[in-house]
Amino acid sequence: MGLLSLFSKSFSHGVHPAHHKGQTEDLAIQRVPFGKRYVMPLGQHIGAPAIAVVSKGQSVRRGELIAKPGGFISTALHSPVTGTVTEITPQRTLDGALKEAIVIEADPYSTQRLETTPPTSWEKLSLETFIKVIQQAGIVGMGGAAFPSHVKYSIPEGVQIDDLLVNGAECEPFLTNDHRLMVERPQAVIEGTEILRQKLGAKRACIGIEQNKPEAIEALREQLAQQPERPITLSALEVKYPQGAEKMLVKSVYGKEIPAGQLPRDIGVAVNNVGTIVAIADLFETGSPLIERVVTVSGPGVDQPANLLVPLGTSVRDVLRFSGALNDKTREIIMGGPMMGFPIASLDVPILKGSSGILAFTETETARPPEYTCIRCGRCLEACPYFLNPSRLALLSRNRRYEETTGYHVMDCVECGACSYSCPSNIPIAQLIRTAKDNLRQHPVQDAA
Amino acid sequence: MIKRDPDLLLQSAPLLKQKLSIPTAMRDVLLALLPALLAGIWYFGLSALLVVVVTILGAMMTEWAFTPKHQRSMALSDGSALLTGVLLGMTLPPALPLWMAWIGGAVAIGLGKTLWGGLGNNLFNPAIVGRAFLLGTFPIAMTTWHVAAGPDQFFNLYSSTLALPFMQVPPIPQGTLSASGGGIHLVDGMSAATPLGLMKFEQTGTPIFSLMFGNTAGSLGETSGLLLILGGLYLLVRRALEWRIPLAIFLSAGVFTLLLQQIDPLRFPDIYFTLFSGGMLLGAIYMATDPVTSPVTPKGAWIFGIGIGLLIVLIRNFGGLPEGVLYAILLMNAATPLINRYTQPRIFGRSVGRSAK
Structure with a gap:
């Protein structure tokens, strides 16, 4: 096997949780039937909230623009269903906060046919137009952060992207939505990768996949074999958490470290999630903006796990x-x-653009075992992919010495949770670090200078 | 059918956890020590068992007494005091008077751990603190060794075992010894020098076979090298051992010994003797690896281990004592914060290390 090296590629440190993907990895993606009520919060991506362009009582078609970008770092929203806007009011969102949202009631008699036309063929678009099209289609990073994709593609002067890296690692346990996309729609994955590669002017593209997804690797390999002219390769990665974290992935695939505070593009790499890539492929194939996504429903608390194609705005209950x-x-x-x-x-x-899974857990997983004092075993230090000192950060945070945590580079932490996972004393290290980071964001430390 | 929504918890991620916890880690170490401990009791009889039990009692009682009431059940159930007691017990001579063993356990926890702020905060390994205290306080009792008598004389109790605090060992009353067959006998025991003592003061070696199987004089849990190694392998399989530390100790002590042998093969012991005698195995595998008192970084672990190995060979061959494991570990314990400070790895994407502890 030429593509799969015997020595799997990886980054240093990290943890090996059981991947629990068996429940759903073989289940084909099913479309969820249309329901009644859809809630589309205006601020469901990172950056400025979108601005509603519809009003109460207005009827909207599926895929129609309902909110325009509220700035450069912002993106558009589209109606997930054909129906009527019933209200534009604050609604509860995932974190419990009330956020302005467009509520749409689906028309029960509608066929919900998508009547969009694809934009002009992508080959002809300039990069600037391409970026605009992506923004107008509301495409964001589908890995969970929901960062507007077009911002990533707006490369400053003088920066050359050499490599496009597609993130198919899916290192989070339980989740299989990216995996199913790669298995079921390899053509879309390759097509989207090629579109983005050419638009960004990258010389090569690479799809990084953890080795516990042989089916996905196989499917993509077969697809690539049919299009040997495309400079796209596969990279089989060690099954290790957090392999899918952007900087870890770049390190695993290219062996390069992205300096702290810098972005992948600073070393000539663009990283995109498989879901984002498929959304781009769909946009240029059917003209469909981002109005639905694949969600894995799993965990010991559900009787019937599934991979579902869910219209955005569908309630978790539905x-x-x-x-x-x-x-x-x-x-x-x-x-x-x-x-x-x-x-x-x-x-x-x-369900929002960034919702990759709904996982239900039982007493077994949520039971908090007694917490012991830190015995300085060093397991969290060996788990942290950033080589931070999580035990120290947690201790400082617990004692509310937030300012001091900056000296230990607390802001480099990506909150992957490997430290909490590895702690034999059951100290909620990641949560304590989150607390410290949150406090520092609210009360920034004044520089001495 | 109307089904109620579940009352949802809001516990922050990650919800997954590896299985290892403090009590299971402590239990692993205890399990690993058990064969060597049982062998010690097998060779040295009832006295050895009593010494260990009383040491554990001393440790646990002190832990209980010095822990705030609401933390007691947790402090005692985490197994750390139990482990300290067992480890200390295993380093003691089998004929040690029980009251001394109790004090040893109490000091190990009191001075070795509680005084520093409890589990996780101590600079020195508590068991070693206990042993150092006993060695300094009761040097004669701590260096009176006996021949491993074997299981035939299991019920023969050393007369010193039951000595009253601060009293001379009472002469064995005539008549109480006569019960033949079963029952507990008080005996004076046959005192003997340890292999290290023999080497130090008489330049006599001990066959490797005896060192491995434990039928020599010595501390009750230190003599059977094979079982200590097996326990270490078990810990290795369970991933509960910082393997770099024992490996570094063995390597540095081994290399140093080989160098010394080049200089004078008659005066200095061979490498097998260095590695398998005295407290070497128990200290290297079970005591130096105490996470609280050893460096957190892999690089630090190597430095720590190499330091201990060198110090052991130095003390054994050039110091006044036949055994050096105890002080070697204590000295390197003291150096641990410094080692941590200078071995912090570079942070991902930065040119600097994480700040020192």
């Missing part, structure tokens, strides 16, 4: 109703992966 609901053992629901996801307090919150 998704769970379709996938066989929660069982009685459910004690906590996490949006995203179990390592970095967020717990939700209510089922009546919408």
Whole structure:
């Protein structure tokens, strides 16, 4: 096997949680039937919220623009269904906060056919137009952060992108949405990769996949074999968390370290998630803006795990109703992966562009074992992919000495949670570090200079 | 059917955790020590068992007494005091008076751990603090060694075992010894020098076979090298051992010994003797690797181990004592914060290391 090196590529440190993907990795993506009520928060991406361009009572078609970008670092929103705008009011979102949102009631008699036309063929677009098209299509990073993609593609003068890196690592346990996309739609993955590679002017493209997804690797390899002229390669990566973190992935694939405070583009790399790539391929194939996404429903708290294609704005309750609901053992629901996801307090919150999974956990996973004092075993130091000293940061944070944590580069932390995972004393290290970071954001330390 | 929503918890991620916890880590070490401990009891009889039990009692009682009430059940159940007691017990001579063993356990926890602020805060390994205290306070009792009698004389209790505090060992009353067959006998025991003592003061070696299987004189848990190594392998399999430390100790002590042998093969012991005698194995595998008192970084672990190995050989061959493991580990314990400070790895994407502890 030429493409799969015997010695798998990886970064240093990290942890090896059981991947728990068996529940859903063989389940084909199913479309969730259309429901009744859709909630589209205006600020569901990083950056400025979008600005609504529809008003109460207006009827909208599926895929129609309902909110325009609220600035450069912002993106558009489109109606996930054909129906009527019933209100534009604050609605509860994933973190429990009230956020301005467009509420759409689906027309029960509509066929929900998507009546969009693809933009002119992508080959002809200039990079500036391409960026605008991406922004107008509302495409964001689908890995979870929901950072507007067009911002990533706006490369400053003098920066040359040599490599496009597609992130198919999917290192979060339980999640299989990227995996299914690669297995079921390898053509779209390759097509989207090629589009982006040419538009960014990258010489090569590489798709990084963790080795626990042989099916995905196989599917993409077969697809690539049919298009040997494309300079796209596959890279099989060690199964290790957080392999899918941007900087770790770049290190694993290219062996290069992105300096702290810099972006992949500073070393000539652009990193994009598989879901984003497929969204770009779809945009140029059918003209469909980002109005739905694949969500993995899994975890010991659901009886019928699934990979679902969910219209944005669908409530978690409706998704769970379709996938066989929660069982009685459910004690906590996490949006995203179990390592970095967020717990939700209510089922009546919408699926957003960045929602990769709905995971239900039971007593077994949520039980908090007794916390012991730190015995300086060093396991968190060996887990941290950034080579920070998590135990020290946690101790400082617990004692509310937030300013001192900056001296230990607390802001370099990406909150991957490997430290908490590895701690035999059950200290909630990642949460303490989050607390410190949050405090520092609110009360920045004054420089002595 | 209306089903109620579950009452959802809002615990922050990550929800996944590896299985290892402090109590299981402590249990692993205890399990690894058990064969060597049982062998010690097998060779040295009931006295050895009593010494270990009383040491554990001393440690646990002190932990109980000095822990705030609401933390007691947790402090005692984490197994750290138990482990300190067992480790200390295993370094003691089998005929040590029980009251001294109790004090040893109490000092190990009191001075070795509680005084520093409890588990995780101590600079020195508590078991070694206990042993150092006993060695300084009761030098004669701590260096009175006996021949490993073997299981035939299991119920023969050394007369010194039951000595009263601060009293001379009472003469064995006539008549109480006569019960033949079962029952507990008080004996004076046959005192003997340890292999290290023999080497130091009489330049006599001890066959490697005896060192491996434990039928020599010595501390009750130190003599059977093979079982200590097996326990270490178990810890290695369980990933509960910082393997760099024992390896560094063995390597540095081994290389240093080989160099010394080049200089004078008659005066200095061979490498097998260096590695398998005295407290070398127990100290290197189980005591130096205490996470609290050893460096956190891999590079630090190497420095720490190499330092201990060199110090052991130095003390054994050029110092006044036949055994040096105890002080070698204590000295390097003291150097641990410094080692940590200078071995911090470079942060990902930065040219500097994380700040020192």
